[in-house]
Amino acid sequence: MKKLLLASAFSLSFGVAPIAIYAQKNMTEAPVFVSNTEGIKEYTLKNGLKVLLVPDASQSNMVVNIVYNVGSRHEGYGEKGMAHLLEHMLFKSTKKLGDIKKQLSDKGGTANGTTWYDRTNYYEVFPSSDDNLRWALEMEADRMINATILQSDLDKEFSVVRNEFEIGENNPGRVLQERIVSTAYLWHNYGNSTIGSKEDIERVKAPTLRKFYEKFYQPDNATLIVAGKFDEKKALDYVSQYFAPIPKPSRVIDLTYTVEPAQDGERFIELKRSGDSKVIGALYHTAPFADKDYAALDALSEILTSDPSGYLYKAFIDTHKAASVYAWQPTVRDASYMYFGLEVPNDKDVKATQEDFRKELDKVSTIKFTDDDVKRAKAKLLKQLENTKNNTINYAINLTEIIGAGNYKLEMLYRDNIEKLTKGDIQRVAEKYFKSNNRTVGAFIPTKDEVRVKNIEFSDAQIATLTKDYKGRAIEKEAAPFEASIKNLKANLTESKLSNGMKYALIKKEIKGGKVVANFRFPIGNAKDLTGKSDVASLMAEVLKTGTKSHTKEQIQDMLDEWKTNLYFGFGGQNLVVNVSTYKENLPKVMNLVKEILTESTFPEAELVKTVNEYNTYLEGSLNDPQAIAFNEIERVASPYSKESIYYTPSIKEQIENNKKVTRQQLVDFYNSMLGSNNGVGSVVGDLDAKTTGSLLENTFGKWNSKSKYEYIKPELFSTKKLDKEIITPDKENGAAVGRINFTMDRNSPDYPAMVMANEILGSGGFLSARIPMRLREKEGISYGAGSFMNVPANNDVASWSWYAFYNPTKKDAVNKALKEEIATALKGGFTQEEMKSNLTSWLNSRKTGLGNDGTLMNLVNTQLQFGVPLDDYDKLEAQVSALKLDQVNAVLRKYISEDKLTSIFVGDFNKK
Template sequence: MKSLLLGTAVLFFTGITNPAFSQKTEAPKFVSNTEGVKEYSLNNGMKVLLIPDPSQSNMVVNIVYNVGSKDEGYGEKGMAHLLEHMLFKSTKNLGDIKKQLSDKGGRANGTTWYDRTNYYEVFPSSDENLKWSLQMEADRMINATILQSDLDKEFSVVRNEFEIGENNPTRVMMQNVFSTAYTWHNYGNSTIGSKEDIERVKAPTLRKFYEKYYQPDNATLIVAGKFDENNALKYISDYFSILPKPTRELGGTYTVEPAQNGEKYFEIKRNNDQQIIAAGYHTSAYADKDYAALAALYEILTSDPSGYLYKNLVEKQKVSGIWNFSPVVRDPGMVYFNFDVPKDKDLGETTTLVKAELDKVAGTKYTEDDLKRAKAKLMKDIDDAKNNTINYAIGFTEIIGAGNYKLAFLYRDNVENLKLEDITRVAQKYFKNNNRTIGVFRPSANEERVFPTEFRDNQIADMVKGYKGRALEKEPAPFEASIANLKKNLTEGKLSNGMKYGLINKELKGDKVQGTFRLRLGNEKDLQGKNAIGKVTAALLKSGTKNKTKEQIQDELDQMKSSIDTNLYGQNLIININTYKQHYPKVMAILQDMLANAAFPENELAKTVTETNTWLEGQLKDPNAIASNELQRLASPYPKSSIFYVPSLQEQIDDNKKVTKAQVTEFYQNMIGASDGAGTVIGNLDAKSATAELEKTFGKLNSKSKFAEVKPTFFETKKEDKNILTPDKENAVALGTLSFKMKQDHPDYPALVLANEILGSGGFLSARLPMRLREKEGISYGVGSYLNVPVSNEVASWNYYAFLNPTKRAAVEAAMKDEIAKALASGFTQEELDSNKKSYANGRKTNLGTDNMLINLVNNKLIFDIPLESFDEQNAKVQNLKLSEVNAALKKYISADKLISVFAGDFNKK
């Protein structure tokens, strides 16, 4: 399921203490504290992990069940994923789960993978939210209703999710590599399941699956972020310890994939312009030490710009892009390599080249520099994950599915202890063509077959038994998520060239430092006709300078576990940095070199254009991309001379091909400047030192082109419905927009925001549009609406979207327009108003607990002079709204007579 909004349950259930579960409560037993992860256990077999972080203003409750698509039998393909959807319906004690979640504000999700299923909720930290979430998950564990009437609607939603994936060539290719490579093991089956099984499974069958696996002895509960540990343990005792341990024995799966007998080959033929070559190799389980060595090897092979495969294939423009994926799994897994091939390349010849390069992997003599570079990148990723507590707790889901959460620490230790001989060993062991899925079968004598190493539960238990981990890190100081506290910890100023800056003094976990800078560039005359040039320039800033090569820049950033990202959006060059306190000066020095001394090598320009155009070629027949592009062109019919002109997908490809190094250099020399920009840095930095680094980086960066904000033109939309046929596509899309004049400081803005929340945006799938199309009729997997109301101009719009089976096109259009018409005719109810006021307020509070939101608020203050207090004022205005004001705003700005709709899909399907 997608990330969804949640809410306040006023119904605290008591049914969990019925006579069937009348055993006494027990306190969770402390097991260990491994690097801040505190493990407890209950007599019924449930594991509990507490990860406190007082610097957070949010908390997460994440429950992981050791069941996934691997556990599905004949006729059950997709059952684990379908059940995940059903558990958001209702329980015997709570009733409508989505309604209860919708009132709380925050975000929630459920996900299914090969070895596990999880459910999590992220809320603002409070004892009430903690208690409710634990109560709800305990009830959902054993009291889900799983009604046939709900299943009749939900199966088509899941089927639509399946169909969306069928439109994606990359996803189709990956699934076919896995299904071809695996003969017996369920890792060869798609987690989302078989379309036919999804359609035909009945509620009683689904219930048997649920009652077998959704039990305390098959679950790990995680609570992380800012919370009271004593209260958490009490609530866990109250609601989970009373659940009895089942008498059944799960036993686990015992299928072991045999060694592959020879290279496998398959070919897919579908209506699409995107060319892909893929290769898969059977590899190791996550518990195996080989997994760390293989992860390093993948970095050595594919990283940009130092990777061996990257240099020989992408650098030489044989393919446009390369990436790999190796899932974290319980049993021996796979590595998947994806090679994107431009349309003008012969696929047969390129396949031969790719195979030849893969054949070199086992015989290559890797260097200590290769290993050092790979370890730096892997350790950066590990530290980044650990120092974001909320995501860290959710990320444990995969590790638990792989056998035990402590495997994450062992993996880190294994990465740190890697030797060059480990890289050579795994390259020689796994990278054999008879262990590969890409080509044809070839008989051969004396094959040295690859037998995977199996890890049983008792072996993993022995591996992690007694593991202590490292010394606990210093906990960051608490930081209250409030505007008053943000102001208290904010330092503002100007650099010598006029650039504005903000410094937020907040101690982040691991002493992390984040920054976002917006450099506002150019004017209408100087930017005319340079959209493609500007985007390519931004993408190339990290491709090398007069002082350092691209490889040297990337190596230094990886060694410091840091990153710099740049992109151009309109008149804004957006720069994001992610680093640590001790490396902040060096990272800023690298950024200064990029901004002052960029070199733009010809080969990097060619690679960037090729990679971008290969991606665009893959969009040429994608319904979503086509519809989105066409809708923009219909709603904003600018002439080609305007900087706001929306080029077609093919025009974008053609424009990119025309970009030259001279144009990029000219844009860089004349347009890049910081005097009209602003930026915000968050972290525990000394304000004086941090300002000095900003001055070194941006203080002398001035543009030759004078900045003047270009205002968009208002085009009044008129009713239009357009169909676009995309043959042989399993999924279709409906997109719509209508325009009106409004800025965010307009008196009607709060009322229109809340009207949109009720109609299509707010709550946990409880707004009218998703409730009708997804929950009631089951004809769309994803549906909703959103507002686009700017800060500095009045060109605003209301928009809707829906994903659908092509055969449901008429039903989706009718339901969508009917719900809009009902809202306009009868308005909303007081109950809807009250519920969405609450979820809106809680959602904003959750957002205020994120570092990115704090940065964005300060940047908007610096650039647009929007007071920080306006964040609270906006919520106050929403909370004071009357129902008549919300209904009036809806009727004033939303009109079916102004709605442009674009439908794209294979509507000839029967």
């Protein structure tokens, strides 16, 4: 199930003041306990604020997420995009705390805001500490009611939001979906894109925005979530201190009552504009998330589109009529919709395929579904739910959608409904909703005796009744705490070797739900054996899971879903990468399957054809995409390897042609002669026994050896030069730019710590406070996203520094000028002590946040196993960066960064005026 969100992904901040006054009046109160449902502890305040605590001691991070029941559904005439624009503005400043964005930057971690149909949310993920918890709750309480919303800030921000709008306009699939949705909904606001109307965004004034803000940003319209590792008593104390003084507003939010009438005929939309990919879409009106039909429809979408068992998948992908097919339902408060997407290769007739698609969709209500269909769909959906639940930080953020749909308990009811699904339920919803007069694919057709699908309406009272007495299941055992530090990582680390020399490590850490994750790297080959085989290697990894001597692709996928497991195989450079995400009780079965895939894969010809078809269709959609072109071209220009090198970057067109030339026999030959684990490394995270884990890995990898001698192929350093190259992409609303400077540096270089800090201050620092994003986004509003990044590998000294920006093509010269000026200013005048201090704090905090991520832990351990980089280097670098003097940072900046060495690529429709 492919979920394509039309929501915003970025936000800005507002101001605060009266909270301190309320506190002085001693208006605080203790939150009142309501219930503990499956580990979610619910509280309320008299002012109407709902509070959810989701403790997880095994985490080293925490998240504060506040959800407001306001989205594009609540917007009126002339207000399209106001909820999203307001989300951006709430990152500007507050009367009490001042510049929120700067403070978020100083705190490090991750912060964001998103807007959708029914809700807007803001969240911060920080290393667990009382100070971070207190600050986050104070800040969220502050900007709840005291945002400044200055016209001067709005004048800059609207162009940033417009730029975000324009980025979406570059995506044919997204634009088509917006048009189909707006055609399907005549009256309900779900027909309006959340990002809004460009005209409304440009014309709305601050006083109008403030009225919208003051109406919806109130405690009785919000749900506050605190999750991860935190002191529950202190969390409630802080909630009492900062939120309880906010009075319950006297205004009443009128309920939205528009119900979309039953559709009375199939509708069509045709979209013609610049692009290189062909996309077909279809929409059916369905049910609200609270309705039991929603779960059955989700399962039906899996039955129809899943790879490889889906009915539509077999009809279009197996027959090569299309490259991919997907379906999804938004998780929403009112009657939802199911959207189907079909990506069509350029050599296919889109009109003929559209007719075939309609015919296949017409068959859905007549399909005789099987028990295996239902079992397979339930397993996949329940796996997704279980995996989300056992990642507490992401789960707390994911609750945003459920709260927007009416109540957090609806997710549990949805799970229960999935578990209860029968073949009859699938048949029922297929017959009920899959009618041509309920579909929009892109003429009024007079017919008689039409049985129409009426949208289901759920009142707030119905949802309250539905969830009021729901108790949920027994509360699961809490996972043990795990401190996010190198010292603790080393204390819980067991390293060893397999009989063939493969190195591995167990990180003993209890993960919620008994989850186990693992990452394996298998370096293979040498320059001679790998010459000209990059495309073969990449496709080989993609086709690995599509069949073995013992199991078909469908059987493999069914087992993975039943075991709630995800397996990933990928290849890059010289490394085959294998990622495993499963649960303790299933680990032996999963590793046996990994062994089977790595030693008995059959590479069915039909699966190679489908994989190439899907990959090339994706690439065809990138042929005129500014971002794809910019990042592809900078690799080709800044690192011009010969075609024989494994580091050579082909053009997008070249990659398409290369993929077409790969044969099944090439995959088989590469698989048999190149792959092996004898030079590999791997890390496993979970509450596992070291001896048992070693035996399991020995059985999986211990006798799997490569026939090719492994020799590391070091990349080559190419000197970059001053260059501004333009590439025209006609009729594209957005542009992209990326630049690079190559230099020699490894992580043991005495200049490395200072270069880390120079990059932070120049363009990579926390939450848009570094110079490049502050100039391009905040001060001038000419770029939605801008910044810099640095690549200094762990195993060689071929390094680089890069910048990037996304912008309206008419602003290309302004972007280039601003970027060059910021570099020149930094080189001439240097950074300030204040910049150094704030970015250091942000950088240190972000690294601590990173240590709370299992992926970070595995990467650190695997880097130690593969390249001998000690774990202590993590703390060592922090000490080195913390001890830096300002003049050291400025000196290193001038040593490595120069406009005379900066190669930049600008892509967009620069003929636009």
